[in-house]
Amino acid sequence: MTTTERQPLTRERIIQAAVELADEHGLEALSMRKLGAALGVEAMSLYNHVGGKEDILDSMVEYLFHSIGPIDTTAGWQASTRVAAMAAKRAFAAHPWSITLLSTRETLSEGSFAVMDAMVGMLLADGYSTEVAHHAWHAVASHVMGYAFQEINSVFGNLGDPDQGHVEELIAQYAERFPSLAAIGPHLMCCSYDEEFEFGLDLILTGIAALEPPS
Amino acid sequence: MTTTERQPLTRERIIQAAVELADEHGLEALSMRKLGAALGVEAMSLYNHVGGKEDILDSMVEYLFHSIGPIDTTAGWQASTRVAAMAAKRAFAAHPWSITLLSTRETLSEGSFAVMDAMVGMLLADGYSTEVAHHAWHAVASHVMGYAFQEINSVFGNLGDPDQGHVEELIAQYAERFPSLAAIGPHLMCCSYDEEFEFGLDLILTGIAALEPPS
DNA sequence: GCCGTAAGCGTACGCTGTAAGTGTACGACG
DNA sequence: CGTCGTACACTTACAGCGTACGCTTACGGC
DSSP, X not given: OOSOSSOOOOHHHHHHHHHHHHHHHOGGGOOHHHHHHHTTSOGGGGGGTSSOHHHHHHHHHHHHXXXXXXXOOTTOHHHHHHHHHHHHHHHHHTOTTHHHHHHHOOSOOHHHHHHHHHHHHHXXXXXXXXXXXXXXXXXXXXXXXXXXXXXXXXXXXXXXXOOHHHHHHHXXXXXXXXXXXXXXXXXXXXXXXXHHHHHHHHHHHHHHHXXXXXX | OOSOSSOOOOHHHXXXXXXXXXXXXXXXXXXXXXXXXXXXXXXXXXXXXXXXXXXXXXXXXXXXXXXXXXXXXXXXXXXXXXXXHHHHHHHHHTOTTHHHHHHHOOSOOHHHHHHHHXXXXXXXXXXXXXXXXXXXXHHHHHHHHHHHHHHHHOTTOOTTOOOHHHHHHHHHHHTTTOHHHHHTHHHHHHOOHHHHHHHHHHHHHHHHHHHSOOO
16 A cells, blocks of 8 residues: 555556457457556546557557567568568458558558568568569568468368358358358368468469579 | 439449548448438438448448459459459458458458469369468468558658659658668659569469469 | 546437337328 | 329438547545
């Protein structure tokens, strides 16, 4: 009682709580009032530490890129890009709100620039032209974003789900109208998202490597 | 005056107006009241024709897939997929709200199933295994979604923008911290989104073709 | 003891989606 | 011609949203 029993509100605690709230109940459930309640505080108290909801959302994006972790560029372009792309995909896929949030931000993210710079830097360091490096960045980034999107929004259940019966039922229901979809049904249900991601990633990486063999 | 002067509200007119409103002022500006106002009607009148806002958003997704147009599957797998993927990318990129909207829908879209079925069907018809067809679908879909995402959310301005000075300024500002990004700056500013998309797409398509040469 | 400052709280305003109830115009029928 | 059924637009109301503004409380330095 002599010292402050409750730890004071800080920007970091607010962002952390926002991430947890969005993880648990979805981005649409993230409101200033609920966020305050989760921290044992009224909504307006948050404004002493953050600029507003947009500021919180921007910070969540920064948190996201930070959660990718440092990018190791020492293993050579192809191997390093593989690891970094995997890490980025995992970071996005770990938070169902990531893609939706990213798609609504128009502020530029420092974190995204850092990742972009590291990936492009590896290519340039290995002797690729700025043109190819630019192409490669877009191709890899597309694959990461697009695959994370598919993994998060898959209607065929996520890996942890034991709800596979529901998926079979779904496919059976559409089998007549979409026969080809039904044909690949088994793969849709039990695919490993990491292996699936790597398949496409390797198509891109080996394709780029074939363009201009590094010295 | 004898006949109804104003044409009656219909579901189609509502969806069309919703798309236009979102195109013009962004998805966040799409509210039932504003949508009603755009149609010369009170918000609640819309509920006579649609189930609610979620229903409208779902229908906008269907509209989106419909706008891709019919998929020609007669040109052989690789060429047909190229054309279809380009059409899909263009359809998404034409509406800045497309990715955000898609990422928030958890209902499954008939339109997306139709596209998926057509693309997978082409591969199977050309003799590819269900496994490779499944991989290929994910790789192509990722590229389409991911690239549309990047094109829409690019902070480096869109092709039409004559606001290139702002971009140069932006890159110069970050040049010291992100030197590799600055190095590819010229490409970031003046790249053709269609050609850029095709570059990555061809990496994927030729990579797949190399796996199992069709008969 | 006193006061400046920081920070949490309460209230209020204009938005949002939509449930429920209130007309009202029009075609069908006696 | 009168009457009624139906379809559909309107009005009102409510809970929840982000947040501007003002009040109150707690604490460190003197």
